[in-house]
Amino acid sequence: MTGRPAMRRVLGLLALAAVPTAVLAVFFLLPVSGMLQRGLWPEGSLDLGVLDVLGEERTRKVIWFTLWTSAVSTVVSVVMGLPAAYVLHRLRIPLRGVVRAALLVPFVLPTVVVGIAIRQLVGESGPLGSLGLDGTPVAILMGLVFFNVAVVIRTVGAAWEALDRRPAEAAAALGASPGQVLRTVTLPALRPAIVSSAVVVFLFCATGFGVVLMLGGTRYSSVETEIYLLTTGAITGSVEYQAAAALSLLQIAAVVALLAVAARLRAVPDPTVRRTRATAARPTRRDLPALLATGLVLLAIATPIATLVTGSLRRDGRWTLEFYRALQGTGEDAGGGGIGGGLLRVPITDALGNSLRIAVDATWMSLLLGVLVSVVVTRRAHSRAEASVRGVFDGLFMLPLGVSAVTLGFGFLITLDDPPLDLRSSPLLVPIAQALVALPLVVRVLVPVLHGIDDRQRQAAASLGAGPVRSLLTVEVPVLWRPLLAAAGFAFAVSLGEFGATSFVVRAQAPTLPVVIYRLIGSPGELNYGTAMAASVVLATTTALVILVVERLRVPGVGVL
C-alpha cells in the first residue's frame, strides 16, 4: 500500500538533488580529485613525494605560521568581541541598531580592501606608522582580527540576547556577585556560542587569503597563500604543482578535522537552551568597563576604514579626487610612462562593471543551488530508503564547507582547461567558482529557516485541501522570502569581494575589481597605490550598501553565521 507513495518521495528527492549534485560533481568533485591526482599520481603512478614536501623547512614554517596567527587572532577576536556582544545586545545604548548594522560590514568587506586599509594604517605615512608594524606579522593579525571580531560579536551577541536572565537572577539571589554570576552561570550558558564562533573564526583565519597575501607577501605565508604562490611560481620561479597539491590536501584534511571537532564540542553542553528575548537594560556604573572596551573595539574597526577613505582623497598633503578620476584609466605601467597601454588591459571602471555582472550571475547560481540543497537537506524522511538517500546528500553538500577558495580555484585551474571540459575561456567560470564559495553561506541562512517550519503546518494546509503548490505558497513562501533576499545579498557581497578562487580563474581581459586592486597594489607608483585605495573605497561602499539592505530585512538566522 505504502510502496508507491514512498517510491515517489524518494524519486522526488533524487530529482530535486539532481541539479546540485551534477554541479557539485563537475565543479567541485572533479577539480578537487584532479588536484589529488596531481599530488599523488603525477606520472600515472602513486608518488609519495607529497610527504617530502610536508617535511620541508619552508612548508613547516608555513604551517606553523598559519596555526599561530589563526590561534592568536581567534583569541584576540573572542576577547575583544565578548564585551561588545554584551553591550550591543543586552544594554540600551544610543545608536545600538546603527552600530549593530555597521558591524556586519567588516565581515563581508572584500579581503583586498581590508588588506589595503591595514597597510595604509600601519604604513609609514599612516596613523600607526611610527610603530613600525608594516611588513610584520602584527599587521596580518590586525587584518584577521578586523574581519572576525564582528563574527564573534554577532554570534555570541545573538546567543546572549536570547539568554534567559532568570538563571543569572537566581544566582544573584543566592549570593553570587556580578563577577561570580558571569563566571558560573552566564559564560557556561554562552559556551556553545563562544565555541562555535571561535571555530568559525579560526577557520576563517586559517583559510584567510587576501589579507595575508597583501600584508605578508612572500615573506609571511599561510597555507592558503602558499598554495597560491606555489601555483603562480612566485617562490621558486617555476610552478610547483606537487607542493601546492600537498598543501591543499593537508588543508582539506585539517579543515574537515576541525569541523568534526567543532561539531563534537558544540554537542557537549545541554543543547536545549531556553530561548527568550531579554529586554535591553539601562547601562549602570558596573557596565562601564564593558562600555569602554566596546568603544575601543568600534574605534579599532572604524580607524582602518577611515584611514583608507582619507588616504584615497589625499595626495601630496592636499585633498583631491585625482585617484577617483584615475579609475577611468588603466593604471600606470611600471615603466612610469603610461603611454598607450597602461598596467591593465581594460579601464578600472570596466572591472567594476565586470564585478557587478559576475556577482549577479553568481548570486542566482548560488541561490538556485542553495535552495535545492536546503530543501533536500531539511526534508523529513518518511522511509528508510529516503533517510539513507538524504544522508548521502547531506554529507555531499556539506563538503564545500571544508574546502578553501584557493583550493577550489586551483582545482578549476588544473582540471577545467583541457578538453572535454575546456571552460577556461568561458565567461561563466568565474561566477560558478564564486557561487560555490558563497553556497555554504546561502545554505546556512536557509536551512535553519526551513528546519523551523513545522511539518504539521504543511499537513494542516493539505488537510484543508491545499495542493503542493498552494501549500508551498501558504506555508513556505511567507517564511522564506526574507531569508532568500538576505541570502541573495550575502551571496552578492561575497561574490563582489571574492578574490581567492577568482584570482585563479579570472581572464585577463575581463578582470574583477578585487583582482585589479591587487594588481595595482603590486605595481610601483603612487598613482597606482592611490587608485587602488579609491577602487577599494568604491568596492567597500558597494558591498556595505548591499549588506545594510540585508540587515534591514532582519532575518534572525543571519546573525549566527
Added chain:
Amino acid sequence: MLSLEGVTVAFGRQVAVDGVDLDLDDGHVLAVLGPSGSGKSSLLRAVAGLEPLRSGTVRWDGADLAGTPTHKRGFALMFQDGQLFDHLTVARNVGYPLRLRGAGRTAVRRRVADLLDLVGLGGYGDRLPRTLSGGERQRVALARSLAAEPRLLLLDEPLSALDAELRVRLAADLRRILRESATTALLVTHDQEEAFAVADRLAVMREGAVVQQGTTAEVWAHPADPATALFLGYARVLTGDAAAAVLAAAGRPAAPAVAVRRSALAARRASTSPGTAEGEPGGLAASVVAVRATPDEVRLVVDVEGVGEVDAVGAPGWLPAPGDAVTLRVDAARLAVLP
C-alpha cells in the same frame, strides 16, 4: 523583620505595584495572593532587588536596602520553574551558594547531603537537572535556596508549575520544611489552596495594591470585598434580599452582602410529605437547575425562591434531575459576611 513602605514599581507608564505596605516578622510565612497581572511577582522581584523601586522603601530590621544589590541582601529567590543550572549536577546546584561563600569541600558535601535529605531527595546528588521530574526539580531548587541560609526566602509561585496532586503533597512538605528550618518566607501565588497550605499570614493583592492582609484564618473568614471573596474560592456573593434569606436560613443576623462557598449549601431530596419542608429549621426550598457529578460529591446549581440561582452540593451517589425539588441546609461556618 521585613517591612515594605509605599513600595511602587513601574514599567514605563504602567504601574505594576502601587504603594504597598507590608510587614513580615521573623519565622513567619507570608503569602501574597493575587490573580495574574496583579503585580505580585513584581513586588517579589522588588524585594529581591531585581526591579528598581519608583518610590517607597524596603527595609530589613529597620535598615533601608535601596543601595544593597541582590547578591548582598541575603534573600534567596526560588523561581516558579526552579531555574536550576542545567550544566551542574543536583549536588553542585545545591552546593552553589555554599561554594560562593568559600565553604570547604567536606563541609559542602555534608551540608548538601543534609539538605537533599530534608527535601526527600537523598542520593540524587549526581543526577542532572534535566533528568528530574518537575516536582523533583522544585525540591532541588528549594534545597539550593535553603543552602544560602537566607534571612528571607522568596518563593515565586513555587508549586504552580506542578500537577494538582503533586501540588497538594509538595505544599505540605514545603510547610514542614519551612517550619523545621525556621525560615522566614515570602510566597507569591495565584493559587489560594497553595497559600492556605503553606502560609500563616496572607495578603491579597489586586491591580498593584494590597486590598487585605491578616492571618490566613482571618482573611479566609472575613474577605474584605466581593472580588476578594470570589478570588478566595467563595462560589457566589449574594446581596440584598438574597443575602438576607440565606443568612436567615443560617440563623445569622441580616447583612447587606454575604459570600457563600459551594459547600455552604447542602442539598437533599425534598421531603414528600407536604408541610415538613417549610417547618424544618434552616431549610430552603429550591429546584434543581443543573447537575454535575464528581467522585466526592454531586455539584448542583439550584434556584431558590427569593434568592435566585446558587451553587450547592449533594451526597455522592444521589443524582437528581433538573426540575426536581430539593431542600437546602445552610452551614453558617461556610458563609462570610461582607462589610
